[in-house]
Amino acid sequence: MGGLLTEAFLSSLFTGAIVAALPMLLAGLGEQMSEKAGVLNIGIEGMMLMGAYLGFFVAFKTESLWLGFLGGMAGGMLVAIIMAILCVRLGLNQIVIGIGLTLGVEGLTALLHHFQFSRTYPRLPAPERLNIPGLSDLPVIGPSLFGRHPIVYIALLAVAVMAILYRRTNLGMNLRAAGERPAALDVAGGNVLGIRIFAVLFTGAMAGLGGAYLANIGAGLFVPFMTGGAGFIGIVLAMLARGRPLWVLIGSLIFGAALSMTTALQVAGSNIPTDVIQMLPFAAVMLVLVLFGRRAKLPSALGAAYERGAR
Amino acid sequence: MTMEKDIHPAAAGQEANAADAAGPATERSAFQRLMTVTVGPIVAAFLLSAIILMLVGINPLTYYGYILERSLLSGLGLEQTATRMAPLLFLCASLIIAFRAGIWNLGTDGQFLLGAVASAAAAPLLVGVLPGWAVLLVGFALAAIVGAVWSIIPALLKAYQGVNEIITTLMMSFLGVLLASTLVKLAFRDPATTVPQTRTLPVEDRLPRLFDTTISSGLVWGLIAVLLVHLMMTRTSFGLRLRMVGANPVAATHAGLSVPLLTLATFGLSAGLAGLSGASEILGVAGNVPANWNPAYGLMVIPLVFLARFHGVGAIVLVFFYSALLIGSESAARRLGVPQNFTLVLVASLLICLGLGEYVDQHKRKKER
Structure with a gap:
């Protein structure tokens, strides 16, 4: 173990942490807005997977990663539109529809992938990087923190934007009202359904972007079922963050680090089966829920469809 | 996750139960309701899935026709369909308890697999040590215990901390699936095989087959499990207590019920049955x-249980058709080149159409009032 803490090892650890954390960060930020507005978005796993599929497909066909990201956002929003119509507009059970959408997208993307690529898994070329002058030349943390694909910085910027949005804008207030006391928002002249539909679509876009990052940058290819619960972890992040975007970032980095630690250990030669490594993020989530579950706070009208004049 | 207004699965089926209790409904409207909330969604789901089949260039009539012919119209297919029902029936029993008691147990996959691994690890070693029936009994008992143990963390978190069980059971399910695979590779691996798998229970030591067919008698136990659960939930005071917790936990607390203990019992029974489901597949087939x-199978059974309005007999009928669909589509994956994953699309369409049917039904009833 003496040679473990080399520069290359630490560098790959940081890099891995960020690559693993980013999809969860985007999903968590997206879910946070849905939950704030009172919609428990179990379909986020499906939105993410659709984003991964469409994001990869567009990037593969156009050979442009940026168009791929747009495709991913569109894919996530496509699923989100269905969710918005069924759960917000018609007020159907959010959990039943959420599970339905996740299962449906799992089946659909596997089917589409099968008929397009059969059993092959084509790869995208390695992504270009944006080196921040000066900082990216630092040893160890330089290339891993300041030499990433630009989308990483956009995601970090989104954390700040969301924090300001929730605290300082009318939209932020309306979102909170839609989740806590939808009837009060309605009486005050706000549009509860409109706000909630906006929140669900935003979740779709963010989850889709996260999925596209997972496929296009994280893996460089699309594999059916590839999100493997990352969207569900996003839900946990949003629950534990108690409405604060910064905590989603912190949480996702912790999970990302845990994931990349084991991957790095495996690369370094310890003999752990991949199943055990894949268990780690879920085990971490359970540990955090056991320790801090009581402190998680969710909006009071979460999960309840809003219907004007009902009780 | 302190939620003032919790979302309960029971609430989704509540409307239907309320309508049943609402008083004498005419024959005609009962028939119409059946069409809107059960038959309608099923037909719509098949149509929706047919569109997706056409999109990927498959003739839906050929596909559905093949499934029907393969699973229901051939003798062997019918026997396979009946055999496949066993694990699905145990899962239905598991979900009926959970949903009626207002618990979203979405972790049945993990509980199922760990139960399966437990029975597969123990049973082959006990052959020759114990009489045949005792081997099977121990296998089933172990599976039930292991399944139930896997739900302890979500159960305690839900009962005493109010942590939402949707997320915790899902997380434990992912963990359970991976743990099962790890156990097969590291702990219970059969040294005699090159491909990692557990030791094999000889065919003559498995659950006996029914009469002269290839149907496993697991089917009978599955049927008994669903019917017993149905009777327990609808005819016993314990079942009534669980349903009270499901309908309104606050009211149940005020009525003097120990909601945390009943929540733990619900998790234990539901997860234990999911474990039995795994054992039935291993010890039977x-x-x-x-x-x-x-x-x-875990998440796939959910729409069946909802379509059946948590009713045991309804669930049995639906499991039969769903089992036929599974057998047919597995064969179609080999013969027609349509991946098995298509059943996911069908199940998803079923869930969505189910929700829509419920919506249409509620609006019709509102108009009638």
């Missing part, structure tokens, strides 16, 4: 667990 095996 497969005989061993290969590494990375995961049929993922």
Whole structure:
């Protein structure tokens, strides 16, 4: 173990942490807005997977990663539109529809992938990087923190934007009202359904972007079922963050680090089966829920469809 | 996750139960309701899935026709369909308890697999040590215990901390699936095989077959499980207590019920039945667990239980058709080149159409009032 803490090892650890954390960060930020507005978005796993599929497909066909990201956002929003119509507009059970959408997208993307690529898994070329002058030349943390694909910085910027949005804008207030006391928002002249539909679509876009990052940058290819619960972890992040975007970032980095630690250990030669490594993020989530579950706070009208004049 | 207004699965089916209790409904409207909330969604789901089949260039009539012919119209297919019903029936029993008691147990996949691995690890070693019936009994008992143990963390978190069980059971399910695979590879691996899998229970030591057919008697136990659960939930005071917790936990507390204890009981029974489901597949049909095996029946059974309005007999009928669909589509995956994953699309369409049917039904009733 003496040679473990080399520069290359630490560098790959940081890099891995960020690559693993980013999809969860985007999903968590997206879910946070849905939950704030009172919609428990179990379909986020499906939105993410659709984003991964469409994001990869567009990037593969156009050979442009940026168009791929747009495709991913569109894919996530496509699923989100269905969710918005069924759960917000018609007020159907959010959990039943959420599970339905996740299962449906799992089946659909596997089917589409099968008929397009059969059993092959084509790869995208390695992504270009944006080196921040000066900082990216630092040893160890330089290339891993300041030499990433630009989308990483956009995601970090989104954390700040969301924090300001929730605290300082009318939209932020309306979102909170839609989740806590939808009837009060309605009486005050706000549009509860409109706000909630906006929140669900935003979740779709963010989850889709996260999925596209997972496929296009994280893996460089699309594999059916590839999100493997990352969207569900996003839900946990949003629950534990108690409405604060910064905590989603912190949480996702912790999970990302845990994931990349084991991957790095495996690369370094310890003999752990991949199943055990894949268990780690879920085990971490359970540990955090056991320790801090009581402190998680969710909006009071979460999960309840809003219907004007009902009780 | 302190939620003032919790979302309960029971609430989704509540409307239907309320309508049943609302008083004498005419024959005609009962028939109409059946069409809107059961038959309608099923037909719509098949149509929706047919569109997706056409999109990927498959003739839906050929596909559905093949499934029907393969699973219901051939003798062997029918026997396979009946055999496949066993694990699905145990899962239905598991979900009926959970949903009626207002608990979203979405972790049945993990509980199923760990139960399967437990029975597969123990049973082959006990052959010759114990009489045949005792081997099976121990296998089933172990599976039930292991399944129930896997739900302890979500159960305690839900009962005493109010942590939402949707997320915790899902997380434990992912963990359970991976743990099962790890156990097969590291702990219970059959040294005699090159491909990692558990030791195999000899065919003659598995659950006996029914009469002269290839149907496993697991089917009978599955049917008994569903019917017993149905009777327990609808005819006993314990079932009534669970349903009270499901309908309104606050009211149940005020009525003097120990909601945390009943919540723990619900988790234990539901997860235990999911474990039995895994054992029924291993001790009845497969005989061993290969590494990375995961049929993922758990979430797929949810729409059936909702379509049946948590009613045991309804669930049995639907499980029969769903089982036929599984057998047919597995064969179609080999013969027609349509991946098995298509059943996911069908199940998803079913869930969505089910929700829509419920919506249409509620609006019709509102108009009538």
